[in-house]
Amino acid sequence: MxxxxxxxxxxxxxxxxxxxxxxxxxxxxxxxxxxxxxxxxxxxxxxxxxxxxxxxxxxxxxxxxxxxxxxxxxxxxxxxxxxxxxxxxxxxxxxxxxxxxxxxxxxxxxxxxxxxxxxxxSLQVLESFLLYWPTAAAAAQVNPDEKAVKNLLLLVRPVQQLLSQWGVEAIASVGAELPYDPQFHQLIKGTAQPGEIVKVSNLGYRQGEKLLHRVKVSAISKA
The missing domain is CATH 1.10.260.40 (lambda repressor-like DNA-binding domains)
Incomplete structure:
Protein backbone atom coordinates (compact mmCIF):
# COMPACT_ATOMS: atom_id res chain seq x y z
CA MET A 1 0.00 0.00 0.00
CA SER A 122 -51.69 34.71 2.37
CA LEU A 123 -53.07 38.22 1.92
CA GLN A 124 -55.62 36.88 -0.55
CA VAL A 125 -56.78 34.36 2.05
CA LEU A 126 -56.98 37.18 4.62
CA GLU A 127 -58.83 39.54 2.28
CA SER A 128 -62.18 39.35 4.09
CA PHE A 129 -60.47 39.89 7.44
CA LEU A 130 -58.50 42.87 6.16
CA LEU A 131 -61.51 44.56 4.67
CA TYR A 132 -64.20 43.93 7.27
CA TRP A 133 -62.51 43.28 10.62
CA PRO A 134 -61.55 46.94 11.32
CA THR A 135 -65.15 47.97 10.68
CA ALA A 136 -66.45 45.26 13.01
CA ALA A 137 -63.86 46.21 15.65
CA ALA A 138 -64.87 49.86 15.46
CA ALA A 139 -68.51 48.89 15.93
CA ALA A 140 -67.64 46.54 18.80
CA GLN A 141 -66.01 49.34 20.75
CA VAL A 142 -69.42 50.91 21.35
CA ASN A 143 -70.51 47.65 23.02
CA PRO A 144 -71.08 48.25 26.75
CA ASP A 145 -69.22 45.03 27.57
CA GLU A 146 -65.70 46.54 27.45
CA LYS A 147 -64.02 43.36 28.67
CA ALA A 148 -65.44 41.34 25.77
CA VAL A 149 -64.24 43.99 23.32
CA LYS A 150 -60.72 43.98 24.78
CA ASN A 151 -60.54 40.18 24.61
CA LEU A 152 -61.75 40.28 21.02
CA LEU A 153 -59.10 42.80 20.06
CA LEU A 154 -56.36 40.75 21.74
CA LEU A 155 -57.24 37.73 19.61
CA VAL A 156 -56.27 39.46 16.38
CA ARG A 157 -53.17 41.23 17.66
CA PRO A 158 -50.81 38.47 16.32
CA VAL A 159 -52.33 38.88 12.85
CA GLN A 160 -51.82 42.63 13.02
CA GLN A 161 -48.20 42.13 14.09
CA LEU A 162 -47.62 39.74 11.19
CA LEU A 163 -49.05 42.25 8.72
CA SER A 164 -46.76 44.90 10.19
CA GLN A 165 -43.72 42.63 9.74
CA TRP A 166 -44.70 42.19 6.09
CA GLY A 167 -44.88 45.95 5.62
CA VAL A 168 -48.67 45.95 5.12
CA GLU A 169 -50.16 49.29 6.17
CA ALA A 170 -53.78 50.32 6.58
CA ILE A 171 -54.97 53.30 4.58
CA ALA A 172 -57.20 55.74 6.51
CA SER A 173 -59.35 54.75 9.49
CA VAL A 174 -62.96 53.63 9.82
CA GLY A 175 -65.32 56.61 9.99
CA ALA A 176 -62.73 59.11 8.76
CA GLU A 177 -63.92 61.80 6.37
CA LEU A 178 -61.53 62.70 3.57
CA PRO A 179 -61.41 63.99 -0.04
CA TYR A 180 -62.49 61.39 -2.58
CA ASP A 181 -59.62 60.02 -4.70
CA PRO A 182 -60.70 57.32 -7.21
CA GLN A 183 -57.15 55.98 -7.36
CA PHE A 184 -57.22 54.94 -3.70
CA HIS A 185 -60.93 54.92 -2.88
CA GLN A 186 -63.77 52.66 -3.98
CA LEU A 187 -67.14 54.36 -3.77
CA ILE A 188 -69.70 51.81 -2.52
CA LYS A 189 -72.59 54.14 -1.66
CA GLY A 190 -73.81 57.33 -3.29
CA THR A 191 -71.99 59.46 -5.82
CA ALA A 192 -69.06 61.80 -5.43
CA GLN A 193 -66.62 63.76 -7.57
CA PRO A 194 -62.86 63.71 -6.96
CA GLY A 195 -62.06 66.03 -4.07
CA GLU A 196 -65.50 65.87 -2.48
CA ILE A 197 -65.61 64.69 1.12
CA VAL A 198 -66.51 61.00 1.62
CA LYS A 199 -66.64 58.75 4.68
CA VAL A 200 -64.52 55.60 5.16
CA SER A 201 -66.55 52.40 5.53
CA ASN A 202 -63.76 49.83 5.22
CA LEU A 203 -60.01 50.27 5.32
CA GLY A 204 -57.69 49.92 2.36
CA TYR A 205 -54.17 48.46 2.44
CA ARG A 206 -50.84 48.93 0.76
CA GLN A 207 -47.50 47.14 0.94
CA GLY A 208 -44.71 49.57 0.26
CA GLU A 209 -45.60 51.25 -3.03
CA LYS A 210 -48.06 48.49 -3.98
CA LEU A 211 -51.78 49.13 -3.48
CA LEU A 212 -53.39 45.94 -2.19
CA HIS A 213 -56.98 47.12 -1.55
CA ARG A 214 -58.64 50.46 -2.11
CA VAL A 215 -60.45 52.16 0.77
CA LYS A 216 -64.21 51.58 0.60
CA VAL A 217 -65.99 54.90 1.05
CA SER A 218 -69.53 56.28 1.05
CA ALA A 219 -70.70 59.63 -0.19
CA ILE A 220 -71.80 62.09 2.46
CA SER A 221 -75.29 63.45 1.99
CA LYS A 222 -75.13 67.01 0.69
CA ALA A 223 -78.38 67.81 2.45
Missing part, protein backbone atom coordinates in the same frame (compact mmCIF):
# COMPACT_ATOMS: atom_id res chain seq x y z
CA UNK A 2 1.42 3.37 -1.05
CA UNK A 3 1.56 5.94 1.69
CA UNK A 4 -0.47 9.07 1.02
CA UNK A 5 1.47 12.34 0.61
CA UNK A 6 1.63 14.59 3.66
CA UNK A 7 -0.59 17.17 1.93
CA UNK A 8 -3.35 14.59 1.37
CA UNK A 9 -3.12 13.44 5.00
CA UNK A 10 -3.41 17.08 6.04
CA UNK A 11 -6.53 17.50 3.90
CA UNK A 12 -8.05 14.40 5.49
CA UNK A 13 -7.29 15.64 9.02
CA UNK A 14 -8.81 19.03 8.30
CA UNK A 15 -11.93 17.46 6.80
CA UNK A 16 -12.29 15.21 9.84
CA UNK A 17 -12.01 18.25 12.11
CA UNK A 18 -14.76 20.04 10.18
CA UNK A 19 -16.92 16.91 10.27
CA UNK A 20 -16.42 16.60 14.02
CA UNK A 21 -17.45 20.23 14.55
CA UNK A 22 -20.54 19.66 12.38
CA UNK A 23 -21.41 16.42 14.23
CA UNK A 24 -20.83 14.18 11.20
CA UNK A 25 -19.41 10.76 12.05
CA UNK A 26 -18.08 9.45 8.73
CA UNK A 27 -17.41 10.25 5.09
CA UNK A 28 -20.46 8.20 4.17
CA UNK A 29 -22.58 10.23 6.59
CA UNK A 30 -21.21 13.44 5.05
CA UNK A 31 -22.14 12.14 1.61
CA UNK A 32 -25.72 11.44 2.73
CA UNK A 33 -26.15 14.72 4.62
CA UNK A 34 -24.79 16.85 1.79
CA UNK A 35 -26.64 14.90 -0.89
CA UNK A 36 -23.51 14.25 -2.97
CA UNK A 37 -21.70 11.10 -4.01
CA UNK A 38 -18.94 9.55 -1.90
CA UNK A 39 -16.64 10.18 -4.86
CA UNK A 40 -17.14 13.94 -4.40
CA UNK A 41 -16.35 13.64 -0.70
CA UNK A 42 -13.16 11.79 -1.63
CA UNK A 43 -12.20 14.58 -4.03
CA UNK A 44 -12.58 17.09 -1.21
CA UNK A 45 -10.50 14.86 1.08
CA UNK A 46 -7.77 14.74 -1.60
CA UNK A 47 -7.81 18.51 -2.07
CA UNK A 48 -9.21 18.36 -5.62
CA UNK A 49 -11.69 21.24 -5.26
CA UNK A 50 -10.77 22.62 -8.69
CA UNK A 51 -12.32 19.47 -10.22
CA UNK A 52 -15.61 19.86 -8.35
CA UNK A 53 -18.77 21.64 -9.44
CA UNK A 54 -19.87 24.75 -7.57
CA UNK A 55 -23.22 23.15 -6.71
CA UNK A 56 -21.36 20.27 -5.05
CA UNK A 57 -19.16 22.65 -3.05
CA UNK A 58 -22.23 24.58 -1.89
CA UNK A 59 -23.91 21.39 -0.65
CA UNK A 60 -20.75 20.28 1.17
CA UNK A 61 -20.22 23.72 2.70
CA UNK A 62 -23.79 23.72 4.02
CA UNK A 63 -23.36 20.25 5.53
CA UNK A 64 -20.03 21.23 7.11
CA UNK A 65 -21.37 24.64 8.18
CA UNK A 66 -18.55 26.61 6.55
CA UNK A 67 -18.40 28.96 3.59
CA UNK A 68 -17.49 27.86 0.07
CA UNK A 69 -14.58 30.29 0.19
CA UNK A 70 -13.22 28.48 3.24
CA UNK A 71 -13.46 25.13 1.43
CA UNK A 72 -11.60 26.57 -1.55
CA UNK A 73 -8.88 27.97 0.71
CA UNK A 74 -8.59 24.91 2.96
CA UNK A 75 -8.70 22.16 0.34
CA UNK A 76 -6.93 23.78 -2.58
CA UNK A 77 -3.95 21.93 -4.04
CA UNK A 78 -0.86 22.89 -2.01
CA UNK A 79 1.78 21.28 -4.20
CA UNK A 80 4.00 23.96 -5.75
CA UNK A 81 2.85 23.87 -9.40
CA UNK A 82 4.65 25.17 -12.43
CA UNK A 83 3.91 28.79 -13.33
CA UNK A 84 1.48 27.87 -16.11
CA UNK A 85 -0.38 25.39 -13.90
CA UNK A 86 -0.53 27.92 -11.08
CA UNK A 87 -2.15 30.52 -13.36
CA UNK A 88 -4.68 27.95 -14.59
CA UNK A 89 -5.56 26.85 -11.06
CA UNK A 90 -5.89 30.42 -9.85
CA UNK A 91 -8.17 31.08 -12.81
CA UNK A 92 -10.22 27.97 -12.00
CA UNK A 93 -10.57 28.98 -8.34
CA UNK A 94 -11.54 32.52 -9.34
CA UNK A 95 -14.14 31.11 -11.72
CA UNK A 96 -15.51 28.86 -8.96
CA UNK A 97 -15.79 31.82 -6.61
CA UNK A 98 -17.55 33.92 -9.26
CA UNK A 99 -19.97 31.10 -10.00
CA UNK A 100 -20.60 30.65 -6.29
CA UNK A 101 -21.41 34.35 -5.91
CA UNK A 102 -23.71 34.19 -8.95
CA UNK A 103 -25.60 31.18 -7.57
CA UNK A 104 -25.79 32.75 -4.12
CA UNK A 105 -27.29 35.91 -5.62
CA UNK A 106 -29.73 33.80 -7.65
CA UNK A 107 -30.80 31.90 -4.54
CA UNK A 108 -31.37 35.17 -2.68
CA UNK A 109 -33.53 36.44 -5.55
CA UNK A 110 -35.51 33.18 -5.62
CA UNK A 111 -35.98 33.32 -1.84
CA UNK A 112 -37.26 36.89 -2.10
CA UNK A 113 -39.62 35.95 -4.93
CA UNK A 114 -40.98 32.96 -3.00
CA UNK A 115 -41.51 35.11 0.09
CA UNK A 116 -43.41 37.70 -1.95
CA UNK A 117 -45.56 34.98 -3.53
CA UNK A 118 -46.27 33.48 -0.09
CA UNK A 119 -47.24 36.87 1.31
CA UNK A 120 -49.54 37.63 -1.62
CA UNK A 121 -51.31 34.26 -1.40
Missing amino acids: VNEPDSVQQFARQLQQLMQLAGISSYKALSRQAGVSERQVKRLRLGQVSQMRVETLIKLSQALKVSVSELLTTFGDRKPPALGEQINREHELASLQQEYQRLRSLLEQQRETLMQEFQMS
